[in-house]
Amino acid sequence: GAGVSQSPSNKVTEKGKDVELRCDPISGHTALYWYRQSLGQGLEFLIYFQGNSAPDKSGLPSDRFSAERTGGSVSTLTIQRTQQEDSAVYLCASSPPWSPLHFGNGTRLTVT
Amino acid sequence: SQQGEEDPQALSIQEGENATMNCSYKTSINNLQWYRQNSGRGLVHLILIRSNEREKHSGRLRVTLDTSKKSSSLLITASRAADTASYFCATDADGNNRLAFGKGNQVVVIP
DSSP states (O other): OOOOEEEOSEEEEOTTOOEEEEEEOOTTOOEEEEEEEOTTOOEEEEEEEETTSOOBOTTOOSTTEEEEEGGGSOEEEEEOSOOGGGOEEEEEEEESTTSOOEEOOOEEEEEO | OOOOEEOOOEEEEETTSOEEEEEEOSSOOSEEEEEEEOTTSOEEEEEEEETTOSEEEETTEEEEEETTTTEEEEEEOSOOGGGOEEEEEEEESSSSOOEEEOOOEEEEEEO
8 A cells, every 4th residue: 555655755945944844644544753864863753643642742853843733644844944954854654553653755855 | 862772883794694783772661663774765664572572583683672781683684685774773662652763773785
């Protein structure tokens, strides 16, 4: 079946602009995660949605970052007033409850 | 907080050899998972080991877990060129499936 889909695959934006990154999880997966991966680094947790519970936003690095998940399915990660340090690959993953994560291929964000 | 931390190795081995990589973590865990990432792709789940397990096998993969030392190892036997990738460990501290990932080990298998 279809895997986790992320769009766009690449995004180049100017410093100060807002960007929206989209994630389509696997159908039926109740959990959705956003991670950030900087060049040659591990994954930095950003935010976690589980079913109808309040999201775990503890990993968001600043108030410029926000995410929502509409209808328990598609999620959008928004970065306002982008900075150069926001340049990274943003990875989305989904999973059934308490199961291993299925990752998308990520969105590579470059802030110039 | 970041828990999983692999030994910062970049392994380069010949096809057919075994590859071993290690991971340490700081707090108690519910389970530990290993993932593989090919260049430019997302991560793929390889194997999960629970805190009450000491060893687990899946095909050519063998994972060990030592909770007293807060460490895990991943062994890939009879490596193939297709095993060339970065390997990450991830820990689930409290069973809510929110994973903390390490920095990853890059493995290059030379044909």
